[in-house]
Amino acid sequence: MGVPCPICGRNVDRLVGGMCADCYRERNRLVEFKRFKALICGECGAVFVKGRWVKPRTGPRGLLEKLLKDHMVVRGHVDHVDVRVSIAEDALEYHVSVRGSIEPVLGDQEETHVLSVPLVIDLCPDCRANQAKREMGMVQVRGFLKPLSRTAMRKVMLIIDSVVRDSSTKNVGSIIDVEEVAGGIDVRTTTNRLARIIASEIHRNVPSRMLETQKDTGYDRSGRRTYRYTASVLVVPFEPDDILRVDGRYYMVERIGRKSVRLRDVASGGALEVPISRFTRMNVIETGMRAEIGEIVEVDGSPRLVSKGKDMGPIDTALRGRVKYVRLEDKVYIIAVA
Numbered sequence: 001m002g003v004p005c006p007i008c009g010r011n012v013d014r015l016v017g018g019m020c021a022d023c024y025r026e027r028n029r030l031v032e033f034k035r036f037k038a039l040i041c042g043e044c045g046a047v048f049v050k051g052r053w054v055k056p057r058t059g060p061r062g063l064l065e066k067l068l069k070d071h072m073v074v075r076g077h078v079d080h081v082d083v084r085v086s087i088a089e090d091a092l093e094y095h096v097s098v099r100g101s102i103e104p105v106l107g108d109q110e111e112t113h114v115l116s117v118p119l120v121i122d123l124c125p126d127c128r129a130n131q132a133k134r135e136m137g138m139v140q141v142r143g144f145l146k147p148l149s150r151t152a153m154r155k156v157m158l159i160i161d162s163v164v165r166d167s168s169t170k171n172v173g174s175i176i177d178v179e180e181v182a183g184g185i186d187v188r189t190t191t192n193r194l195a196r197i198i199a200s201e202i203h204r205n206v207p208s209r210m211l212e213t214q215k216d217t218g219y220d221r222s223g224r225r226t227y228r229y230t231a232s233v234l235v236v237p238f239e240p241d242d243i244l245r246v247d248g249r250y251y252m253v254e255r256i257g258r259k260s261v262r263l264r265d266v267a268s269g270g271a272l273e274v275p276i277s278r279f280t281r282m283n284v285i286e287t288g289m290r291a292e293i294g295e296i297v298e299v300d301g302s303p304r305l306v307s308k309g310k311d312m313g314p315i316d317t318a319l320r321g322r323v324k325y326v327r328l329e330d331k332v333y334i335i336a337v338a
């Protein structure tokens with residue numbers, strides 16, 4: 001005999017909740033899931049669980065399973081829950097199998113659920129703070145004895161730009177910022193490698209001295225030593241014809257190369273080739289004066305210096321024609337043929 005199920009019409013011994021056991025199970029699942037989305041730190045794998053970030057001991061999988069169980073609503077009695085999670089780019093896929101009984105008279109039942117949960121990759125507060133200050137490289141560009149000129153600044157900026165362009169695909173780090181500071185430029189980078197490339201490139205293209213320092217900063221997550229790297233690039237800001245004083249003697253800057261400076265002794269006329277590394281350590285004083293152009297003309301058989309149409313008076317020199325000269329402490333020195 002039996003009774004018909006009002007839903008499927010099948011004849012059964014008895015009804016549970018007004019229907020057959022199968023229809024009852026179909027309408028009364030052992031577990032249900034509240035809607036949620038998963039938030040994971042892309043840096044350390046921490047998972048946002050119950051209002052706080054939890055760092056995983058190994059991978060995030062255990063925490064993601066816990067996250068699902070936190071959003072599981074159990075109806076009846078559950079004996080066993082098995083959760084598998086796979087992580088895709090923007091979603092988690094959960095495979096859940098549950099065993100238990102929803103109604104004692106029905107006995108044990110098993111059900112499986114497949115859920116797709118939106119995944120949001122973010123940074124946990126710790127990693128956000130670390131990333132903000134993870135400055136591993138610094139380049140300080142300064143002028144030797146005086147601030148960099150606007151022209152020198154522009155040239156350095158162009159070099160930095162071209163390094164960044166060339167290295168953008170090479171995974172050597174990135175620039176945090178480029179800042180103009182009193183008379184110079186500071187570049188902060190995320191890697192010491194990029195800082196070294198930038199400093200070397202400036203040093204290679206601009207007359208300068210380069211000095212590197214490193215400071216240990218501990219270990220990274222894979223146990224390798226980390227260090228913060230600083231390169232100072234001291235740019236020689238002088239130009240040909242600038243008059244400098246070194247240890248009481250006057251020199252005219254005759255030529256500035258990438259590796260050396262050629263000076264001409266104003267009093268003796270002798271030339272001096274000085275490597276830039278040595279030059280920037282010498283006791284150089286900037287006078288603010290520059291050599292000027294004049295002409296030696298003979299008047300009644302004796303030489304006179306004429307500059308900008310003005311007769312500067314008799315001069316004791318064997319040179320004739322256009323010359324470079326400088327007036328120091330009321331004495332005129334003819335330095336070289338112009």
Ligand SMILES: [Zn+2]
Nearest residue numbers: 005008020023
């Ligand atoms: Zn039924």
Ligand SMILES: [Zn+2]
Nearest residue numbers: 041044124127
């Ligand atoms: Zn993190």
